[in-house]
Amino acid sequence: MASSSSSTSTSPCLAFHVKRCEPELVVPAKATPHELKYLSDIDDQEGLRFQIPFIWFYKNSNSMEGKDPVKVIREGLGKALVYYYPFAGRLIEGYKRKLVVDCNAEGVLFIQADADISLERLSNNIQPPYPFLDEVLYNVPGSDGIVGCPLLLIQVTRLICGGFILALRFNHTLCDAFGLLQFMNAISEMAQGAQEPSIQPVWQRDLLSARNPPRITCTHHEYEEAMTGPVNMDQTNLVQRSFFFGPNQIKAIRSHLPPNLRSCSQFELLTACLWRCRTLALKLEPDEIVRVSCIITARSKRRGPGLPVGYYGNTFAFPAAVSEAGVLCKKSLGYAVELVKKAKAEMNEEYIKSVADLMVIRGRPPFIMRGNLIISDIADSKSANVDFGWGCPDYAGPATAFPQISLQVKCRNKEVDGIVVPICLPFLAMIRFEQELEEMTKEVNTYNITPVMITSAL
Known part of the structure; x- marks a missing residue:
């Protein structure tokens, strides 16, 4: 050809x-x-x-x-x-x-x-x-x-x-x-x-799909009416960077938690940390409502209706943790972790059915964009196992970040296994985000990618 x-x-x-x-x-x-x-x-x-x-x-x-x-x-x-x-x-x-x-x-x-x-x-x-x-x-x-x-x-x-x-x-x-x-x-x-x-x-x-008749039985902060006013993120000056979290970085972040929370999952820890650092970096008004929406799959019977093996449709909901920006920034990381754990615990079969019913009752509303960060953990998606005969890939996962969406992906960096998270923020906010994250990981350098300017089309 x-x-x-x-x-x-x-x-x-x-x-x-x-x-x-x-x-x-x-x-x-x-x-x-x-x-x-x-x-x-x-x-x-x-x-x-x-x-x-x-x-x-x-x-x-x-x-x-x-x-x-x-x-x-x-x-x-x-x-x-x-x-x-x-x-x-x-x-x-x-x-x-x-x-x-x-x-x-x-x-x-x-x-x-x-x-x-x-x-x-x-x-x-x-x-x-x-x-x-x-x-x-x-x-x-x-x-x-x-x-x-x-x-x-x-x-x-x-x-x-x-x-x-x-x-x-x-x-x-x-x-x-x-x-x-x-x-x-x-x-x-x-x-x-x-x-x-x-x-x-x-x-x-x-x-x-929605029940007959549909009925909303849970609270869905991710679809609540958003505040009016301009979007709080400059969409014309965005940059992307990836941040790598290996065992040392995870240990350093976990050290900021009180003993009763140090057993939280890695997803809960990173989600809370990223949410808090991002909120600090955006310099929002103290009374601005911010959210982090945790994408949780319903594939397991514990979290959903027990979907059959081989089902390949969308199977997740994203219950949201909610806080005033000022409170989130002033309080310790443990406050954010507790909110994330509470949001995750809401996800069950009734929750995702309630989401399906909400789509029908409210005319398919979009999730909130203002003050919202959506985070998904696809570390267990086995994207790195796709082998066409040439062996497993050196990297497998999402190719970009989005302003409101970040994915946690398994990655190997300099012979160290960990998690890489692409982040998209306005240029000055990205600088502040790096500073906040460096403080959380003390002197461990969590990033190794040069920022790349992207357009507002995202």
């Missing part, structure tokens, strides 16, 4: 060329049902109508000598789409903008590319943010909408060392990170010769 475009990375530290072929549509390898499939009322939230980029970096493997990752992944994708055929369809809007998948087998967008750089040269740049993301995940014109657009865009970029980068963008209404990784593992299995996925996909979106 002839090359359709050539571009150069704009990173000040890296200079390399990427040659892309024309985007193509990969369709299921066999005929699939042409039908309409309704999303659940947890899927069909206004706040999930966006696309999320993920990225994987793979080294060369001697055992795959002569194998082309583009061909291997493209063929595996076509076979996996036989089982996950809704991914090859298009969203349409039904009554009251209800999202429905038209399973028409139009296919997912796929791009093959080549870059004149090795993974070794990229080694200091394989944690988000990525100044070269647009080069390894080309935004095909007209492809980034929600309705009537491809639900998945994949680009495989070969590197001169024999390694490659797989970057993709998926429509969040169709699945969450765990559902995406279930699909990616199916692709990897089919690419390596499996006749069918080891985990069969389950649709059954009615399990997380």
